[in-house]
Amino acid sequence: MRFTLHKLYTLLALMVLSGGYATAQDKTALDPKRESDRSAIEVATRDMIEAFDKRDAAAIAANWTDEGEFIHNDGEPICGRAEIQKAYAEFFKTLQGKTKLEIQSDVLRFPSADTAISETTLRLKNEEGDVVASGRQNTVLARQGGQWKIVIVREWDRDSGLDVSLKDLDWLIGTWQATTEDRKVTITYEWDENHAFLRGKFTVKEGDKVVESGMQIIGKDNAKAVIRSWVFQADGGFGDELWTREGRKWSVDIHGVRPDGQVLAATNIYIQVDPDTLTWQAVNQALDGVPIADTPPIKVTKQKSAK
Secondary structure, three states: OOOOHHHHHHHHHHHOOOHHHOOOOOHHHHOHHHHHHHHHHHHHHHHHHHHHHOOOHHHHHOOEEEEEEEEEOOOOOEEOHHHHHHHHHHHHHHOOOOOEEEEEEEEEEEEEOOEEEEEEEEEEEOOOOOEEEEEEEEEEEEEEOOEEEEEEEEEEEOOHHHHOOHHHHHHHOEEEEEEOOOOEEEEEEEEOOOOOEEEEEEEEEEOOEEEEEEEEEEEEEOOOOEEEEEEEEOOOOEEEEEEEEEOOEEEEEEEEEOOOOOEEEEEEEEEEEEOOEEEEEEEEEEEOOEEEOOOOOEEEEEOOOOO
């Protein structure tokens, strides 16, 4: 059986569990008596991640029982620790660049004293932060000789399009400024109280006079698995926006209404140059259907916090 990239990378995450994601039905995971078990599994998880970073197939396979199984999309199982180690060793030979594994632990429960069940969402990201593979796993673990070991994993492919994350815009947090010949634009982003939305407040000045101001709210549309934002200007203008990503480039399609009722359409292009620099450009602009020339790229810099 050909062991694919997707099958191999997901093996790493089998031990990654977090009580912080336990739902109302997972009462066993919240039981204070299981705290030591949660901690032991978390330690094993960190060890596996370290082993993956070192490309140590033997150390990863050591977290499995001798007869452990992995089943991908209800296909042929990979059986036994030795076969899993062999598959990892072959996989590591194919790796190029620095790939990053992101794990979201959705459910952790303990149906008996010596067994645990986890449900996990997995994402593999390339160096640009793009999700290149995604999956869902159900994992059974058992305590053997005082240690938690992986017994069996069932995994299913998942549409990576569902993996757009608001956290990918975390780099926006802070205050940014751009200055042109006649204007100075300042916008500050912060998380809301529950990290469910990003909030932005902006001002546009000509000299010392504020000529525009308003707010922007960025959030995830979980029904359509996309990032959306809404802009509200102090003069009554408003708009809604749809964000898409290609590596460090974000394209934001805008549909807005000006205070006078004119309809504005445009695409804003944000390119992250480094943690403290981005470029902004407006293209494909039209006002009531009449085209407007593109703006040139404008450098925007993050301001350092005062100490």
